[in-house]
Amino acid sequence: MDIDFPQGPRQSATRSSNGCWTCRLRRKKCDEKQPVCDTCATLLITCHNAPDKPEWMDGGPRQEEMAERIKREVKEKAHFRLRRWERHIPNDSASSDSRSDGRNPGPEQPDISSQRGADCTLLPDDARGSLGFGRSDTVLLMFYLENVLPFLFPFYRPSPLEGGKSWILEMMLSSAVVRQATLSQSSYFFSVARRTLSCEAIWDTMLAQIKETFEVLRQSLEVINVSNITEHLHGAVRILASIMQLQRFEIAVLSLDNWRAHLNAALALLEQLLYSSENAEEAGVRVLFDSLVDRLGPPTWILPSGCVQFPSAEQAAFRFSAALLIFDDIIASTVLQERPKLYEYHGSLLGAADGEPPVNLEAVVGCHNCVLRLVGEVAMLDAWKQQCRRAGSLNMMELVDLATPIKDALDKHLSLLASRPGANPNADEDILDVFRQDYWQQSRYPASQTTLVTRVWAHAALLYLSVVVSGWQPANTEVRENVGRIVELLSHEISPPAMLRTMAWPFCVAGCLAEPARESEFRGMVDALQPPSVFRTVRKALDIMEDVWRNRGAVDSMSRDLAACFRSQGDLVLLV
Missing domain, CATH: 1.25.40 (Serine Threonine Protein Phosphatase 5, Tetratricopeptide repeat)
Structure with a gap:
């Protein structure tokens, strides 16, 4: 349900009739703030906010020329929008080797320094090498899948017959960004479970891993910033998933100070992903979403005959991350007393006028x-x-x-x-209940x-x-x-x-x-x-x-x- 707010932050789901001339030309909503509206400020583009109608708004060639100029400006400023967030990430370049103080970070910690600067997910598939890591990492990754993930997201139970949570394991194994974000969280909860969190060495190890995670994220973002995001769609989705993980972890464990920086970075990245296709400005949000999901495929076939398939890791990660981002954006709006940044997407992504909505918040939160x-x-x-x-x-x-x-x-x-x-439970999962531990515990x-x-x-x-x-x-x-x-x-x-x-x-x-x-x-x-x-x-x-x-x-x-x-x-x- 959408409510029309007269002379307020929202005039229409698709265009503004009283906002700045930039938003009117782009047929976007405008909150009418002076001297720069939030929409233009977020995109870092020129906000034409003069009270009088500009000469180029003539309904003819000059208006079309200005529209093309603004489209170019939106695309050209994309990397600056991400870099705004990078300024909020602790710049520990001096401590890129976080173990230089001589402390032992724990047995068999992986050395990912050679992987920095280009997350392997940003390379062509045939260029990905083997990501070696020690047994302690194997233990932590499994601890995350079996214990941390169900604790953090107890409602997230994708059907095993459609791939389940296998996309998370696939990303942890192939992506330095995702793996580091996961190890940081798993180390903390593992220490809590073993009642060793008070140990100074354990805490120092966890903080070192978090610094590693920030460094890998920063370097991966730079790869995207210096090129076109269409060349790195899969890597960008993995970065988006990692940002959402980091946000959840920091809020739950470390600090409440950085959530806005993380949220803004994720919002900027989601926008870039959605509008990465050709003719994006003319397409609706649902079309853009479905198009991106298709480009993140194709789905993986699990039988030689090709009769059964499930989503690719990137498709599943994008849907999961989009749900978290929309949810976080709504809650943030109640704190900031601002409209949700993704409000114009709610009808297209959360509605079910033509079947199942593309984003299912119930399944995630x-x-x-x-x-x-x-x-x-x-x-x-x-x-x-x-x-x-x-x-x-x-x-x-x-x-x-x-x-x-x-x-x-x-x-x-x-x-x-x-x-x-x-x-x-879904009918196609009933037969699987007998395999589950909680079935026997009657929980x-x-x-x-x-x-x-x-x-x-x-x-x-x-x-x-x-x-x-x-x-x-x-x-x-x-x-x-x-x-x-x-x-x-x-x-x-x-x-x-x-x-x-x-x-x-x-x-x-x-x-x-x-x-x-x-x-x-x-x-x-x-x-x-x-x-x-x-x-x-x-x-x-x-x-x-x-x-x-x-x-x-x-x-x-x-x-x-x-x-x-x-x-x-x-x-x-x-x-x-």
């Missing part, structure tokens, strides 16, 4: 596409409200009118979800709980919408009911308790609006998650709640909002 799209709509409404408030033109009746269809859609989805049982599949998880998100979206429209009212009957239902679902219906880490954002929204009598319930849910070192985002959510609880009554109910809560401790928190 556990929440149905429709509800997360509505969270994005609320973020749009919040951004529109803030823009009108700054301009002194906020009309509360208009705000309510815009919010009503969002609320009606959320209520409708909740009614449907409440009457729907948990999803059953519930996380994938079967996506209906419950989506209900949590929908109730949180209603709370978010309530704050945007009516201000901060924890004692409001509907607010109390939505908080109560979230607590009930998290405490008694969703299992195991560790699933809470996948719902840090709705958990935090509910907690911030909880009344004093419920504080102990939220604290109890967090205290039950052990060890604390692998549940950092949930604990950060509790820190935010505690700050809100301490300051009850200190802030006017109409001026407090959720974005202020997310920023209450002096940093921008992305609860993913």
Whole structure:
């Protein structure tokens, strides 16, 4: 569902009638910011923002010439958009050999220095050499596949009969970028599991691996920057997957400071990938997405007869990374009070007007596409409200009118979800259940709980919408009911308790609006998650709640909002 926001950040899904002349010429949306709109600023192109119609906007040859000039400028500035992100990556060129201090980084650590400067995934297939690595790396890579990946993404269960997660193993074996990003994460969680994280040498080893990862990423980006991305589509997809991994790892373990740099880099890379085909400016987003997936193929045939096939590693990686990126972008918009950067893509990539949507958020983060799209709509409404408030033109009746269809859609989805049982495993996987360990342990599949998880998100979206429209009212009957239902679902219906880490954002929204009598319930849910070192985002959510609880009554109910809560401790928190 798309809401039309008059005189706000979004005029149309495809063109702007009141924005800058650059966006009008490109038939793109424009937020109408002065002196440079966000769209042009993101692309690093000239924002023609004069109040009067320029002479070249004549509907004739001069307009066509300017359109071609702007197209060239978009393409020419592509590498600069990526390099903006590189400035945020720690430049440890002086420590490119991170072991120069004499510490032993651990048994059989791989020396990838000879691979830097050109990730093997960026070379022609026949130029890829063998990537030798030691037994310790083999252990860590398997530990990641068997333990870390299911923990980080419990809903991600692609059918084994369609290749399953084999694309991840393939990328780890053939790509220095992906392998280093994976080893960094696996080393940390392996140390947690062995209770050796407090050992200084272990921690130093992990930090050294992270520096290695940044260095490999930087050098791989440079290969793309000095050439045309169409020459390195597969390598660019692997870099995109690595950036998303690094973002998740840093948020979960190390720092909350770099997520915007990582997100912006991934957004820029996704844009380059989508618009890498010929005549891209004239094509729709769905066509661009499908075209890119086709060029990342062909699918791999697994039987000589060619009767069974599954996606190539790059096709699977791109779909997975795109889902994470759209999700992160939506959550980031609630923190920044800006429209989601990929908002114009939501209808094409998350909608299902002509069958299955090309991006399935439920399969990756556990929440149905429709509800997360509505969270994005609320973020749009919040951004529109803030823009009108700054301009002194906020009309509360208009705000309510815009919010009503969002609320009606959320209520409708909740009614449907409440009457729907948990999803059953796919029919073609039933025979495989007997091979799985959890079948014998009689545990519930996380994938079967996506209906419950989506209900949590929908109730949180209603709370978010309530704050945007009516201000901060924890004692409001509907607010109390939505908080109560979230607590009930998290405490008694969703299992195991560790699933809470996948719902840090709705958990935090509910907690911030909880009344004093419920504080102990939220604290109890967090205290039950052990060890604390692998549940950092949930604990950060509790820190935010505690700050809100301490300051009850200190802030006017109409001026407090959720974005202020997310920023209450002096940093921008992305609860993913």
